[in-house]
Amino acid sequence: MHTFLYRWLWPALLLLLSLAALWATFIMPDTLVRPALVMAFLFICPGIALMRFLRLQEWYVELTLGVALSLALDGILATIFLYAHIWWPSVIIGILFAVSLVGACAQILLLRTPPTVVVVTESAPAGEV
Numbered sequence: 001m002h003t004f005l006y007r008w009l010w011p012a013l014l015l016l017l018s019l020a021a022l023w024a025t026f027i028m029p030d031t032l033v034r035p036a037l038v039m040a041f042l043f044i045c046p047g048i049a050l051m052r053f054l055r056l057q058e059w060y061v062e063l064t065l066g067v068a069l070s071l072a073l074d075g076i077l078a079t080i081f082l083y084a085h086i087w088w089p090s091v092i093i094g095i096l097f098a099v100s101l102v103g104a105c106a107q108i109l110l111l112r113t114p115p116t117v118v119v120v121t122e123s124a125p126a127g128e129v
Contacts, residue, residue: 007111010052014045014104021045022097026090038093046073046096049103073099 021041024034047069048062056062077092 010048011104011107011111014049014100014107017041018045018097018100018104021093025093041100042074042096043067043070045100046070046103049100049107052103052107 017037017040021037024031024037028034044067048066050073051062051066051069054062056065074096077095081087081092
């Protein structure tokens with residue numbers, strides 16, 4: 001039960017936090033919780049959405065690397081837009097939303113497929129039969 005909950009926790013958290021930040025950014029931008037939701041989204045979602053595909057064993061390693069990757073993605077995307085002389089924060093947030101939502105949906109699809117088992121057998125060295 002613990003592994004089942006853990007496997008579904010991150011994709012569900014990514015979807016909920018992404019949709020909450022999307023709501024606070026584009027639908028109700030005058031809400032008081034907008035800064036907290038958007039900052040939580042920017043710090044967690046894009047990196048965790050990509051980091052989960054590495055299938056790391058420890059949750060704290062996954063979270064630490066996910067936050068670092070999120071900050072790196074945020075900075076790289078903002079730098080690209082600045083150097084292109086196109087400053088559209090809503091487009092930057094939209095791209096990060098797309099990365100997060102696609103990553104979360106891909107994780108859910110991967111959870112639905114049964115894991116493949118690879119069996120490795122020893123074979124005789126070349127030349128021996």
